[in-house]
Amino acid sequence: MGEVLKVSGLNKHFALFPGPKVLVGCQDVHLVLGRGEFVGITGRSGSGKSTILKCIYRTYLPQSGHIWYDSARFGSLDLAKASERRIAHLRRQEIGYVSQFLSVLPRITARGIVESAMLDDGLDLPQVRQATEKLLAHFELDQSLWDVFPQTFSGGEKLRLNIARAMAKKPRLLLLDEPTASLDHESKARVKELLVKLKTEGTSLLGIFHDLEFMDGVCDRVLAMSAGRLTAQNLR
Amino acid sequence: METNEGAVLSLQNFRKQFGSGCEKCADLDERHLQRNYCPNCRTTYACADVSLELYGGEILGVVGESGSGKSTLLRCLYFDEEASSGEAFLQGYKSGQVNIFTETGQQKRYIRNYHLGMVYQNPYMGLRMSFSSIGNIAEKLIAAGGRSVDEMTGRATSLLHKVDIPPYRFLETPATFSGGMQQRVQIAKALSNNPPILLLDEITTGLDLSVQAKVLDLIKGIQRELSISMIVVSHDLAVIRMLAERTIVMLDGKIVEQGLTDQVLEDPQHPYTQKLVQSLL
Numbered sequence: 277m278g279e280v281l282k283v284s285g286l287n288k289h290f291a292l293f294p295g296p297k298v299l300v301g302c303q304d305v306h307l308v309l310g311r312g313e314f315v316g317i318t319g320r321s322g323s324g325k326s327t328i329l330k331c332i333y334r335t336y337l338p339q340s341g342h343i344w345y346d347s348a349r350f351g352s353l354d355l356a357k358a359s360e361r362r363i364a365h366l367r368r369q370e371i372g373y374v375s376q377f378l379s380v381l382p383r384i385t386a387r388g389i390v391e392s393a394m395l396d397d398g399l400d401l402p403q404v405r406q407a408t409e410k411l412l413a414h415f416e417l418d419q420s421l422w423d424v425f426p427q428t429f430s431g432g433e434k435l436r437l438n439i440a441r442a443m444a445k446k447p448r449l450l451l452l453d454e455p456t457a458s459l460d461h462e463s464k465a466r467v468k469e470l471l472v473k474l475k476t477e478g479t480s481l482l483g484i485f486h487d488l489e490f491m492d493g494v495c496d497r498v499l500a501m502s503a504g505r506l507t508a509q510n511l512r
Numbered sequence: 513m514e515t516n517e518g519a520v521l522s523l524q525n526f527r528k529q530f531g532s533g534c535e536k537c538a539d540l541d542e543r544h545l546q547r548n549y550c551p552n553c554r555t556t557y558a559c560a561d562v563s564l565e566l567y568g569g570e571i572l573g574v575v576g577e578s579g580s581g582k583s584t585l586l587r588c589l590y591f592d593e594e595a596s597s598g599e600a601f602l603q604g605y606k607s608g609q610v611n612i613f614t615e616t617g618q619q620k621r622y623i624r625n626y627h628l629g630m631v632y633q634n635p636y637m638g639l640r641m642s643f644s645s646i647g648n649i650a651e652k653l654i655a656a657g658g659r660s661v662d663e664m665t666g667r668a669t670s671l672l673h674k675v676d677i678p679p680y681r682f683l684e685t686p687a688t689f690s691g692g693m694q695q696r697v698q699i700a701k702a703l704s705n706n707p708p709i710l711l712l713d714e715i716t717t718g719l720d721l722s723v724q725a726k727v728l729d730l731i732k733g734i735q736r737e738l739s740i741s742m743i744v745v746s747h748d749l750a751v752i753r754m755l756a757e758r759t760i761v762m763l764d765g766k767i768v769e770q771g772l773t774d775q776v777l778e779d780p781q782h783p784y785t786q787k788l789v790q791s792l793l
Contacts, residue, residue, distance in 0.1 A: 335772070335774045336778065364758070
């Protein structure tokens with residue numbers, strides 16, 4: 277089968293202590309992502325878009341449902357139930373996640389961040405050096421910033437670095453949580469270019485966007501969400 | 513890099529109590545403790561039924577409030593305290609077939625010198641303050657069978673370089689160092705015998721932010737370069753978030769939750785963990 281990801285009957289709610297307070301994240305979500313496909317999800321804030329992505333990445337533990345993922349290493353496995361050890365391996369090798377926020381160890385340079393992502397992937401150093409510079413250059417991150425700590429970057433620069441880091445690994449599945457939210461047009465175009473490139477290289481992508489115009493150019497299908505449920509398939 | 517299948521350290525049903533216990537708290541199911549304390553016989557059950565696995569090259573975080581048994585766990589693994597019961601196996605020691613808690617004192621010293629490194633919150637516990645920095649490292653090397661002065665000096669010098677101690681202070685005693693420098697000498701000492709497992713107890717507590725960043729960077733670098741497995745105890749969630757892939761949450765001597773670090777922090781399942789995460793500034 278040409279499916280990388282198949283989510284069925286996914287439910288996630290959050291039980292808040294103390295007391296019987298329950299927040300609904302997402303309910304009865306079904307979706308399929310084919311190999312090399314780019315699916316976009318759109319919907320209002322709080323509709324549960326990120327919840328789906330975080331369940332797939334296992335930042336959230338779903339209450340019920342299955343998330344079948346076709347791994348290069350382990351074959352087909354249910355991300356909702358796989359061991360932490362396997363998930364950790366998949367995160368390093370196969371599944372990437374880009375959020376709006378850059379979260380890195382302090383006092384590591386931009387170059388170091390991208391390099392270490394690639395080193396985790398098992399490439400050797402000269403290769404990594406070259407690939408890193410190419411990637412940073414592609415995102416038009418000014419050369420003067422390469423050896424600077426990202427704490428000093430502007431929002432857009434941080435975001436571009438964040439995406440560069442995720443793309444460095446050429447993941448099999450890339451989850452995008454509004455990665456373009458605060459980017460200018462030029463940067464968005466850059467991101468778009470690279471996403472398309474990754475897609476042609478075989479990466480499957482599942483992304484949340486508010487920018488319908490952005491999705492128009494790159495997504496094969498667009499899904500809409502509201503109140504924790506997928507309400508419309510294939511808006512395009 | 514799931515290269516090392518199987519755990520490098522496996523701990524099962526580990527218990528540690530301080531005090532003799534009495535008939536009121538002997539029965540595990542029936543006893544009524546005040547948290548982990550028996551008011552009748554004044555026994556503290558510091559760690560109760562702790563089981564965990566540590567895998568090759570990973571950093572395992574342990575969080576929990578003061579008195580939850582985090583440090584006791586590390587101190588028993590490093591044989592500073594004797595475990596009351598339970599089993600621990602090291603992959604690298606007798607093929608992981610022997611419970612290290614029941615080994616002889618001599619064997620325990622061997623394990624400590626060849627298989628483990630420990631960095632204490634308080635540098636006074638881990639260093640001899642009246643020995644030079646190089647001497648401190650040599651001490652551990654001698655314990656681990658080093659006999660050549662040249663080799664030991666070379667090793668100590670390269671380690672102190674690695675942790676950024678300026679060369680002109682190598683011969684000074686750690687007593688004259690700042691807290692952050694002492695901590696880094698301790699890390700160099702713990703690394704000196706190339707241990708496959710490193711135990712780190714609140715190593716950034718009390719350090720200022722810039723030094724803290726330096727120490728964290730150092731640890732992350734060590735993990736990547738040498739693929740040493742580590743257990744990192746901290747009550748600083750930011751530290752755990754940055755370092756640890758998996759995290760264990762302890763409360764009153766028990767593990768109440770464990771999972772991938774971001775899952776524990778973003779989708780905590782236990783009331784205590786929720787409280788902990790919500791308390792984050």
